[in-house]
Amino acid sequence: MAMYLTPEEQEMLDGKRGPLTQKCMKVLVTLGEIYGAKRMVKVKNVHFPGVSYRVAGDAGLEYVCDASEQGSFCVPSTLNTIGIDCFDMESLQFDKDFCNGQLKLNEAYEKMGAIPTYTCTPYVVGGCPGFGEHVAWGESSAIIFVNSVIGARTNREGGPTALAAAVCGCVPEYGFHLDENRRATHLVQVDYPLKTNRDFAVMGYYVGKKVGNKVPCFTGITERPVVEQYKLLGAALASSGGIALYHVEGFTPEAPTKEAVLKEKYETVYFGKDEYAEVEKFFTLKEPADLVVIGCPHCTINEVVEIAKLVEGKHVKIDTWVCLSHQVYALAERMGYVKTLVDAGVTFVRDTCPILCPTSPKGYRGVATNSGKLAHYIRGLWNMDSELVQLEDCVKTALGEEV
Numbered sequence: 001m002a003m004y005l006t007p008e009e010q011e012m013l014d015g016k017r018g019p020l021t022q023k024c025m026k027v028l029v030t031l032g033e034i035y036g037a038k039r040m041v042k043v044k045n046v047h048f049p050g051v052s053y054r055v056a057g058d059a060g061l062e063y064v065c066d067a068s069e070q071g072s073f074c075v076p077s078t079l080n081t082i083g084i085d086c087f088d089m090e091s092l093q094f095d096k097d098f099c100n101g102q103l104k105l106n107e108a109y110e111k112m113g114a115i116p117t118y119t120c121t122p123y124v125v126g127g128c129p130g131f132g133e134h135v136a137w138g139e140s141s142a143i144i145f146v147n148s149v150i151g152a153r154t155n156r157e158g159g160p161t162a163l164a165a166a167v168c169g170c171v172p173e174y175g176f177h178l179d180e181n182r183r184a185t186h187l188v189q190v191d192y193p194l195k196t197n198r199d200f201a202v203m204g205y206y207v208g209k210k211v212g213n214k215v216p217c218f219t220g221i222t223e224r225p226v227v228e229q230y231k232l233l234g235a236a237l238a239s240s241g242g243i244a245l246y247h248v249e250g251f252t253p254e255a256p257t258k259e260a261v262l263k264e265k266y267e268t269v270y271f272g273k274d275e276y277a278e279v280e281k282f283f284t285l286k287e288p289a290d291l292v293v294i295g296c297p298h299c300t301i302n303e304v305v306e307i308a309k310l311v312e313g314k315h316v317k318i319d320t321w322v323c324l325s326h327q328v329y330a331l332a333e334r335m336g337y338v339k340t341l342v343d344a345g346v347t348f349v350r351d352t353c354p355i356l357c358p359t360s361p362k363g364y365r366g367v368a369t370n371s372g373k374l375a376h377y378i379r380g381l382w383n384m385d386s387e388l389v390q391l392e393d394c395v396k397t398a399l400g401e402e403v
């Protein structure tokens with residue numbers, strides 16, 4: 001059955017708003033027909049994935065440059081992590097051609113009106129929608145955060161569909177835009193005293209593997225998680241599995257009780273100390289780490305402050321990267337923490353990260369990180385060993401102190 005389009009949407013499809021809008025509306029209508037959507041819903045904002053030139057490549061660059069000659073975005077649109085630190089192209093030895101490609105891509109997006117956030121945590125730098133709002137977001141760790149913690153509604157958008165949504169201001173109503181698909185398919189019985197942020201990453205990694213790409217609801221969590229815990233939980237769930245939405249009974253906005261979100265039929269997953277130990281054992285290094293990476297997803301200011309307090313007056317013994325947005329960096333600089341970290345020998349990686357920049361760290365054997373997502377991808381993409389430890393232990397490892 002054909003989708004219902006409003007007169008305005010029909011005009012877009014008929015080409016009365018220009019060729020770019022027509023092309024974008026065709027993309028959205030085709031998508032809607034594939035997924036059986038009945039109509040479009042207006043989106044409040046868009047977060048673009050695939051903004052790193054490493055991901056976009058020349059084909060993506062050409063696509064966005066071409067679009068930027070023809071039109072602009074009609075809703076606020078933020079940009080995900082890119083492939084370079086625009087403020088420092090020397091430290092990580094980015095290739096010149098790669099830098100040029102990335103800068104052209106940035107320019108094209110910005111010409112269309114995109115907000116140059118360049119981060120996977122747009123929700124902490126001003127690009128946060130409200131509860132129940134429809135949005136079009138890409139980047140797995142960001143999607144799961146807005147869907148779950150904020151209660152906004154997005155499917156997993158790719159670059160072309162995000163661009164179409166930003167130009168037309170709408171997306172087809174299917175998937176996580178609909179109430180029925182936001183209900184939990186799995187109940188995760190948590191029987192572990194979650195204390196550190198790392199505990200949330202470990203649990204996320206375990207549950208992601210068990211639940212795949214379905215919707216879990218956690219029960220048994222007794223204290224309200226903080227933003228950093230939600231961030232690490234979601235990133236791990238989205239990388240070991242393909243989860244885009246979770247609920248935490250009593251804390252996330254759609255789950256005042258587990259009964260409010262559970263489907264009639266659901267499966268139960270148990271997470272206790274044996275399950276915790278299983279992940280802990282998996283992410284153990286055979287040799288000591290020779291690189292520490294903190295900030296996947298990008299660090300919040302709270303995390304930067306925590307690192308600064310731990311390294312103050314000391315000096316790291318191995319390479320240590322702190323990944324963050326330029327907005328959080330500016331805040332840290334103003335508070336004096338950038339100097340503390342630089343004096344301690346820490347390398348800031350602004351607006352990019354080890355997965356999206358072109359210079360995968362060469363010659364390192366093993367990485368210590370507080371991120372389940374990074375620990376996972378380092379093994380697959382770099383073929384290196386990784387361990388998943390809490391932030392404090394990442395810093396101790398960096399300083400050569402006993403963990």
Ligand code: F3S
Nearest residue numbers: 081120296297353355
């Ligand atoms: Fe962000 Fe890069 Fe991790 S985009 S979530 S820091 S892999």
